[in-house]
Amino acid sequence: MAQADTHDPALHGTAAAAQPVAHGEGQQHPIRLYLVVWGWLFILSACSYAVDYFGLQGLLRWSLIVTFMLLKAGLIVAIFMHMAWERLTLVYAIIVPPLVLLVFVAIMVVESRYTELTRLLSFGTGQ
Template sequence: MASEGHQQHPLRVYLWIWFLLFVLSVFSYLVDYVGMEGYLKWTLITLFMLMKAGLIISVFMHMVWERLAIISVVLVPPGVLLFLMGLMMLESNHTLVSRLTFFAN
């Protein structure tokens, strides 16, 4: 009988990622605790959130050890959706400006 070998990752990797997630969470809360306002606050909170999501996806969902094909199937569609959302934001700004110009008369 052929036995399937499963790769076991060292516990140290998971503990290190948990520590990094804790540190990023502390930084995220400190941004709000310090009292930052405006775009800087939301940019930092979003950056820390994306970094935590990247760590969770790469290690706990085992994406860092997967083939490129599986990574592409999981990560390319959300990337395309974000790109299309950016295009819609640009179009909505153009539409708003043109409507304000037309209806202001």
């Protein structure tokens, strides 16, 4: 008994013709998406400049500036570098290393404060 070929388009009728064909060209995103992102980048930059304009000082100033900077970088990476549409492994390959570096920096900050405290307790505050 002969077995029918399951890959024959004649057996599937119009189902084979209805499937989309993948093209080698890239996916085109609507221009509105890019305009919205540019708008948000402008707003975040204005907020960053407003921190200086209003004369905020200390930890609040730097935390706001770094927050706005990270938000802008996230938008640029997600939309203009097309990370929002990439595979999860590629996103992890780009996002995880800087996060690991930030964890190491945080560990170094904690260790430096411990070392400073130990030195002050052991050797005194000087003359």
